[in-house]
Amino acid sequence: MAKQTSAYQVAYERLRDYILNGELPRGEKVTEEKWAERLGVSRTPIREAIRKLEQEGLIKEKRVVNPSETDLRHIFQVRILLEGFATRCAATYMNEATLQQMHNCIETAKNGGTEEIMEANEEFHNIIIQASNNPVMIDTIDRMQSIIYLFRRTVVYYKRPFLIDEHEQIYQAILAHDADRAEQLMKEHLQADLEFCLHLLKQ
Template sequence: MSEILYNNKRNNKWGVPMENSKNEKTYETLRDMIFNGDLKKGEKITETNLANTLGISRTPVREAIRRLEQEKLIDNNRIANPTERDYQDIFEMRILIEKFAVAKATQFFSPSDIEELENYVEIGYSGELEAKMDVNKSFHEKIVNGTKNKMMIEYFNQMQSIIYLFRKTVLSYKRPGLIDEHKEIVTAIKERDTERAEKLIVEHLKADLEFGLYYLRDDE
């Protein structure tokens, strides 16, 4: 399992994320248990149980659960089992943010920013499956970070957990053309062609969703 942290850590006074030790670790553990299926979709959970399983008290479990509820990985004392509609909603929101972000990118990205994106494309072609997944995330993250809008970036990051679950479920990083589309987007950014970049990223995200939903429908 990859080491990516879809994080939401609280910051200390220097703005540096701190390890709230148990709290933080519990959150990560539970999140990973959801991702890798140790905790199954729709499964009922209790604080008591999880605390026993992890050999700690309910207090840190409680806080971890609250965070996971925030990210919609837990809902109503159950492990999330997002519906098609849930995914559509998320992608609708994502499209709004990323369309805005890519426009900023065409206006403001420096050559080195663009180089970074090209690098992700490169790895997307050549890397292992695990690397592909990471790099796909980095690609979109890089673009969204370009908004420099703290709130927007935070909301985007919060959505990552569900998006990760989606990708994992439907293996959508295997979708044909995915990296080609990334490449085209970078080209549009490079050419400072805002409208084209917007159009491309919207299509890219819609294709992603459609591909995913197609396989999701078999699963359930």
Template sequence: MYGSERSRSASHQSYEMLRDKILNGELQGGTKIVEEKIAAELGVSRTPIRESIRKLEYEGLIVNKRVVKPTEKDLRNMFQVRILLEGYSAQCAASYIKEKELEELLACVEIGRNGEVEEIMKANERFHEIIVQSSNNPVMIDIIDRMQSTIYLFRKTVVFYNRPHLIDEHEQIYEAIKERDGQKAEQLMKSHLQADLEFCLHLIG
């Protein structure tokens, strides 16, 4: 492996390990990120750690060298963007989604009802991802993709604390998309995300 490829590989591995430590709660909100300490823990030089931190800052998981600790305002701001973009994505999906993706949406709903916590988390993420991808709008897909790590933190909250009616709402959104009713799908998605926001606010309040 050439030097630049090795460096890229170390940087990517460091990024994934650091991101996972944040997402699984090992590095909690407010924790100061010290390059030397993280490099020693992961067994790499400081250069890939510096690159990893830059990427995690871009994704919103690290702010001012500290693990993000979202405030109520941060939460509201992020959900406002999600409500607008994912609501519109649901409307588009009703027009553009293919049969294969419809079947996968239904499978996500079924896993949501019967799966283990980790399976439900993945199915929940995939449900939203399919709808966003079906928007056929690469700019919108990219914006939401950049938010995914932060979204994961909140998704973990609503799944682990078992938000009521979560899967029922997914099923209603699926039905509206299947019926090709874009307006209904958009409204249901917006209401669904608003309920997620209110649930998270209640937990941190």
């Protein structure tokens, strides 16, 4: 049983990483036979890995997800609602130590390379989500993290304008405990992410 679990974990992590780094392109079919042979495991752990990746939104109908315009809008609608509310909570309750962590994320993103910007971007948003102190909300966003990563990679690698400036504005609103402005800025920030991704999709 332990060996089976290990094989499943390896299969899941390898497939997930191939999708997230673009080695498995969007729309490509993922077959149990091919990946069992490639990873040197039986079909069962591959089947389980595919099932988990389907739950995370990275595989759809046995193919690597290739989000349509409608898919993008639906995903971002959920993010805008949840992260907007989480940002309102952050402006109300966030302590000094956590505010400093947010500030550090912004400074890292201003001065870092692409991978550092990716990590700082992710941490910035996660800090705000955790500030909601709502375990249901946190779990909901957590289950979306893989698909969110794809969009985060798009806005960072294709250098969406004003990305870090908007983080700075959100941080300043939270620092000032201006809940209304903080929530609105986060919603506008995510809407800009959506529009940028939609623009690339149409090219």
